[in-house]
Amino acid sequence: MRRTLFLLIFGLAGLGVLVSLGVWQVQRLAWKQGVLAEIESRISAAPVALPMQVAEDADKYLPVTVSGDMQPGEIHVLVSVKQVGAGYRIIQPFRTDDRTILVDRGFVPVTAKDTPRQTGQMEIYGNLHWPDEIDRYTPEPDLDANIWFARDVPNLAAALESEPVLLIARSPTDPGVTPLPVDTAGIPNDHLQYAITWFGLALVWAAMTGYFLWRSRASSESDEQ
Structure with a gap:
């Protein structure tokens, strides 16, 4: 019992x-x-002008539209896209009014890494973002080959002499670059x-x-x- x-x-x-x-x-x-x-609701909201004072906590995913000049000089961040394969995100400085921010223009295949891309006057629609892509296993950038392994916004900004503000483009900025807009697919659930x-x-x-x-x-x- x-x-x-x-x-x-x-x-x-x-x-x-x-x-x-x-x-x-x-x-x-x-x-x-x-x-x-x-x-998702915040990502898809109506775009606004770039705030004068940008704060990560308040402005993450904020949809904005900016007009200005895409500056020469770019950083290549290694990435893999499903059903496509390896390639690079193209990060460039963008001058709007009297300030310079970073723009993630999107994806190019490995073979197009060093292909010349459009610069100059353009209008871009996208979302502000501060990706959390760095951990203790993330390699240091290969500066000689211009290959980075994460979108480390402060270091990208220092390298390209811009504000530590990253705009992920939703609208095309070059025929050879495919936008990789912000979404919730990468957030685990x-x-x-x-x-x-x-x-x-x-x-x-x-x-x-x-x-x-x-x-x-x-x-x-x-x-x-």
Whole structure:
């Protein structure tokens, strides 16, 4: 009887923990979906003029339109695009009014790395962004080959002598450059998979608890005989 009671209590406690973890992940899923919906709404809002004072916390994903001159000089950031392969993001300084910002013009294949691109007067529509692409495994830029491995906005700005403000273009700026606009595809949302995992483990736990209870009862009946 004590053995059966112990198995029952242990089984119910474990089942409760696993189910609660699954419910928590479902709640996190709802929260994350709300966050992504808010980001999508902000990304797709009507564009405004570039603010005089730009703050990362307040202006991340802000849609803006700027007019000015694309300056010569560019940085190539190594990237891979699904169903296309490896290539580079083209980052260039853009002069608008009396200030210079960075513009991520988009993607070119490896073979077009050093192809001349349009500069001069143009109008660009896009979103302000401060990508979080750097960790301890990110290599240092290969300055001799002009190949960077992340969009490190402060260092890019220092290299191109601009403000640490990056505009990700949504509108084309050159026939040979494909815009890679800001979206939420790169923001992880794995809470549904986690919830399924926890609920699956809870189901297995319940089945194993039932099995051990049955074995314990069968063993007790056998001992009594």
